[in-house]
Amino acid sequence: MNRNSRIHILSSSLLFLLIVSCQFNRDTTDISEEAASGTINSTSNEEGEIIAAVEKIFRAAGNYNLEELDNLTFDKAVIGYTREQDGVWKNTEVTINEYIKNIENRELRPYIEIVGDYDILVTEERMALVRADAVVNRFGIPGLREVNHMILIKENKQWKLLSIGWTAHExxxxxxxxxxxxxxxxxxxxxxxxxxxxxxxxxxxxxSLQVNEGDSATGRSAISNVAQSFMTKFPxxxxxxxxxxPxxxxxxxxxxxxxTDADRNGKGHKVKISGFELWTMSKxxxxxxxxxxxxxxEYNRQLKFGIDN
Incomplete structure (x- = not known):
């Protein structure tokens, strides 16, 4: 093969590789753009629904409302967290069913998890990756900071928890x-x-707790009875x-x-009533x-006729 033939073959090969490379880059760009078009950030119209779902999950967890937690999670949902103790990070992993079973054997105290920052990524309006930077508080005192990472999937128009993991920080x-x-x-x-x-x-x-000039409920047991009466009437x-x-x-x-009024002698109407409690705080x-x-x-009117009538 003479020198001119070798140059011609080499030139043809380089041209072919250049064409393939350009086509590959174009196809890769197309694929990336296609994938990106189905993935949206926290500006999504779904954001409000997702945040509401996360807050429901946190509220149910903080109240140890096991029935509500069951409704908000998949049967095979998993929970994991990692926490530094004595300079060593220790991991814990449980299923949602194991978590609920463990709760039943514990002495419970309520907590509220307040989220300070969200990052949300949604794909095809079906799956959401959520990062929720939160602080766990009990009776007004901040405790652990927990950085939560969650996967939620939409099922029958409801966002439900598939998995949650978090790092716990003192x-x-x-x-x-x-x-x-x-x-x-x-x-x-x-x-x-x-x-x-x-x-x-x-x-x-x-x-003590007094409602509308009625008799005061004194002591935690009596106060619990007052709360139970409202929880029974409005499940x-x-x-x-x-x-x-101040x-x-x-x-x-x-x-x-x-x-919603669930009293068996009631009308089953929804109520929406506002008021206030005047607190005297202890040391x-x-x-x-x-x-x-x-x-x-107004309360009795709504019980009889509903909110809008």
Whole structure:
């Protein structure tokens, strides 16, 4: 083969490789763009639904509402977390069923997990990867910072938890100071649960709760009975914390209650009523006395006719 023939073959080979390379790069770009078109960030229209689902999961977990947790998770959901102890990171992994079984054998105290930052990635409006940077709080005192990583999948128009894992981080003493606003959020969450004893835990042992000039319920057992009466009447009850207002004789906790009347002698109407509790706080940062006030007239009207009538 002469020199001119070798040059011709080499030139032809280089041209072929260049064409293939360009085609490969173009195809790769097309594939990447196609994949990206089905993946959206936190600007997605789904974001609100996903955040609402995550908050429901955290609320059910903080209230140890096992029935609600079961509804919000897949049967084979898994839980894992890692925490540094004595300079060594230790891992724990359990299934959701193992987690629920373990709860039944523990002495429970309510907590509220408050998320400070979300990162959300959604694919095809069906699967979401969620990073939720949160702090676990009990009775107004911040505890562990937990950076959660979650996978949620949509099933029958509902976002459900497939897996969750988190890293747990101790916080400095400076960050673990009592915050009455966090206390109020936790109190409202406890009222939105299924465990009336959790409501009573926000009171001193000899604390009291009075509702609309009625007899005071004194002691945690009596307060728990008051909470149970509302939870029975409104099984889907949610209590929203609206605001705190300083008063000369305490602090006013403003709330809004929504729920459906389930009393067998009732009309089955939904109610939405707002009111406030005037708290006297103890030195131990629990409620010493609470005097609750809301419009009995409006409450009874809604029980009879509903919200809009």
């Amino acid at each position: 916080q400095s003493e400076e960050k673990r100071k009592f915050d009455i606003n966090i206390f109020a959020q936790g109190y409202a969450q406890a009222w939105s649960g299924k465990r009336p004893e959790f409501v009573a835990m926000f009171f001193e042992e000899d604390g 889907d009850m949610e209590v929203r914390f609206d605001s705190l207002t 008063k000369p004789d305490g602090v006013a906790f403003h709330w809004t209650l929504t729920g 131990g940062n629990l409620i010493k006395d609470s005097k609750g006030t809301f419009s009995s007239e």
